[in-house]
Amino acid sequence: MSEYLIGAVAAALVNYWTLAREESADAITRLKQAGCLGGATVLVALKTAGLSYVLYYGVLSPLGMGAARVPLCFLTAFACAWATGQLARNGAGAWAEFVETRWPLVALNAAVLGAALYGVSPGVGFTGMLLSAFGASAAFALSLLSLTAIQARTDVDALPESVRGFPALLLAAALISMALTAFAGL
């Protein structure tokens, strides 16, 4: 399970980097974006886990196509994220606007977490799959929010040149993964 946690923290790194590179925004806006992305990923991951579980055991497994579960997970994540983005068009507020434009990023997150979940939870039931998906996506959301908050509070001028930017981000990721590993051991 600790190897799975690295996937959640690594996905948080990608998303933080993507958000930071797309727009120049203040710390509060980035935190809001991180919160929107984390919430959207939890929602889509839950839908992906449920739908892919039903499709896998209802369609693929009886047909002897169990090897296609990973592509199934990817396609399901893509479809769920797209559907969520379409529904967000009718909504209002920062979350709806965020999901409407960035649903491909949410799809990739759900695909990463879902595909890795198959490896560490191969024989769980429907409820277990949903709980695992929620736990994984919640860990991702928590990691993303923590990374964003840490970077907002880091005094860049106090860091040596060789540590600024990407190395500092990785050090923060190491600390977050240590915390998650500690929780996994409880």
Added chain:
Amino acid sequence: MKDWKRPLENPVSALFLLGTCPALAACDTFWNALLIAAATVVVFDLTNAVLYLLRGVAAGAARLAALLVTASALSGIAVLLVEAYFPAQYEAVGLYIPLTALQCAALDRVLPDAETPSGLSKLVRPLALYVLTLCAVGLLRELLGAGTAFGVPLLPSGMEALAFFRSAPGAFLTLAFVAMGAKAAGLFREEAPQ
């Protein structure tokens, strides 16, 4: 070869992709890192070849879907090949090979577009940097975490290695050290926002 120390173009993308790579957890030895890196590069190249053939059909969001399906199918083939020809390494890294499909999606986003076969030369340097850095991380983790190099024990009997570096936090820490060392050596300049 003569300008190998020149600051590389956009290497941060290649480096940060390692931090995004779920297979970072599997790269606790040099040979495992080499296998994962080779699998990723081969799957990425073949996926690009298929997408080039589909360039008139798949565009925009459809291209992403096509990329994911193609890469996942090719990574499934890679899993079968590794299981057949490298059974020892399959026990260690077989779980992470399907995730190379998502690594290909990330690579596709950050690497320069190779819209024609002749444009593939733009990908050689970033992909080579990706493979070299992943192998360096794997070798460092093997040295620090297991006391071996390329599978050969180096520590005298009675000495123990730092098992922390074989865990997930150790992987991020090792990659941070590699990035710091490369930056201090002037091998790249970073354009990322602070």
